[in-house]
Each structure stands twice: as structure tokens, then as C-alpha cells.
Amino acid sequence: MNIVIFGPPGAGKGTQSKFIEKKYNLIQLSTGDLLRNEIKNKTILGSKISSIINSGDLVSDEIVNNLIEKYISNKKNKQRFIFDGYPRSITQAINLDKLLEKYDQQIDIVLNLSVSFETIKKRITERKSQEQRADDNEKIAIKRFKTYELSTKPVIDYYKQSNLLKDINGENTISEINVEISGLIDAIKGWL
Ligand code: AP5
Ligand code: MG
Numbered sequence: 001m002n003i004v005i006f007g008p009p010g011a012g013k014g015t016q017s018k019f020i021e022k023k024y025n026l027i028q029l030s031t032g033d034l035l036r037n038e039i040k041n042k043t044i045l046g047s048k049i050s051s052i053i054n055s056g057d058l059v060s061d062e063i064v065n066n067l068i069e070k071y072i073s074n075k076k077n078k079q080r081f082i083f084d085g086y087p088r089s090i091t092q093a094i095n096l097d098k099l100l101e102k103y104d105q106q107i108d109i110v111l112n113l114s115v116s117f118e119t120i121k122k123r124i125t126e127r128k129s130q131e132q133r134a135d136d137n138e139k140i141a142i143k144r145f146k147t148y149e150l151s152t153k154p155v156i157d158y159y160k161q162s163n164l165l166k167d168i169n170g171e172n173t174i175s176e177i178n179v180e181i182s183g184l185i186d187a188i189k190g191w192l
Helices: 013-024 031-040 044-053 061-072 090-102 117-131 138-152 154-160 174-186
Strands: 003-006 027-030 081-084 109-114 165-169
Touching (some): 003 013, 003 154, 013 081, 027 031, 027 061, 031 044, 090 154, 109 154, 109 174, 117 138, 154 165, 165 174
Parallel strands (some): 003 109, 027 081, 109 165
């Protein structure tokens, strides 16, 4: 089971990925977390990307595409991914399809969480006090949302063509969404 979890900043991608990871014994692959680890570990890549992330722009497709291949190529992880925050552009979506094909895998479902801009601002400013993420303030949240609308949202149409897309109302409570997602995953034929 490979799952893509999709949605604007603060939609609940990370929250739902952690739930799915535990319930179905899968692996959350969050490009945001991978990139923040590079910054935290003060790597060369980290020094290149920190100003981009903290301004709410996207890191280049080349950087993230390179970052994920080592995980996808690991046989132990085969067909066990929850892609959280990737793909974020059409180029990345095409790259993911190519990489999965190269390692004999495929996407089974794309979960699209939708939330209003008001909810996003509220959640991100609330999380600021818990996680101290450098990009969690209202000004950068607005920029992240604009980046999503411009570069990432078109990916929805890409997945609509392949019939993999399931829309989920991200305004519901965390547990209501847990239940809805479980129902969608359990309904996939040949799984469980
Ligand atoms: P990334 O880390 O992916 O951030 P994001 O997409 O902006 O999303 P968030 O992590 O902020 O939100 P989320 O949807 O995970 O929500 P969460 O569950 O935390 O990316 C950060 C940056 O890295 C990007 O801006 C970019 O620069 C770079 N980057 C990453 N991937 C990239 C890529 N592929 N290409 C290029 N650049 C890339 O929830 C948010 C809060 O709301 C939490 O406090 C949570 O408890 C709460 N909450 C969640 N669900 C609910 C609910 N249903 N009801 C009430 N509260 C809820
Ligand atoms: Mg996240």
C-alpha cells in the first residue's frame, strides 16, 4: 500500500500520516521533515535550503527528487509508504511515478485533505507554540498557502486522471478523519 497524502499547509497531512503509519504499519515519508532534519543537522544542503523554507517557497524539484530515491529504493520499504508533502509540483508527480515504476511499485490512493484559509491560519499560529517551526507565523503561512495554490494544487488534476484521488473534508475533527481514511484504505481490494 503506497499512499499520497495531499493538502495545503496545516491541512493535517502529518497528523493523519502518523495515525495511518501506526494503524497499518506503513512508513511516513515527509519531505518537510527530511528537509528540516538537514537544517537541524547543519548539513551543506541544510544551509542551502533554510532561507527558502523559511520564506514559504518550495525547495527545487531536483533536491527533493534526489532526497526520496534512497528511501524508495530500499527493498525493506517496498510498497509501504505514506508520501506526506510530496509530490508538490507536476514535475515531482511525474518523477514519483517514474521512481515507483523503477522499483516495481505503484500508488494505491491519493488522499486530498481540503481546509479553508481561515482554518490554516488558525492551526499554524496555534502550532507555533508547540513545535517552534521557523516557518509557522502568519506572514509565512500566507506565503506557503499562495505557493500551494500556485504550484501544488494543479497536482490534484494530475491524480484525477488516474482515478486515485479521494477528497476528504479536512475541517472535520482528527478522529472523524481517521475513521474516514480507514474506511477508504480498508476498501482497497487485495489489501488486508
Ligand atoms: P511541510 O513540512 O510539508 O509543511 P506544509 O505542507 O506547509 O504542511 P504542515 O506540515 O504545516 O501541515 P500538515 O498538513 O502536515 O498539518 P499538521 O498535521 O501538522 O513543508 C515545509 C516546507 O518544506 C515547504 O514550505 C517547502 O519549503 C519545503 N518542502 C517540503 N516538501 C517539499 C517538496 N516536496 N518540494 C519542495 N519543497 C518542499 O497539522 C497542523 C496543526 O493542526 C497541528 O497542530 C495539528 O495538531 C492540527 N490539526 C491537524 N488536523 C486537525 C483537525 N482535523 N482539527 C483540528 N486541528 C488539527
Ligand atoms: Mg506536515
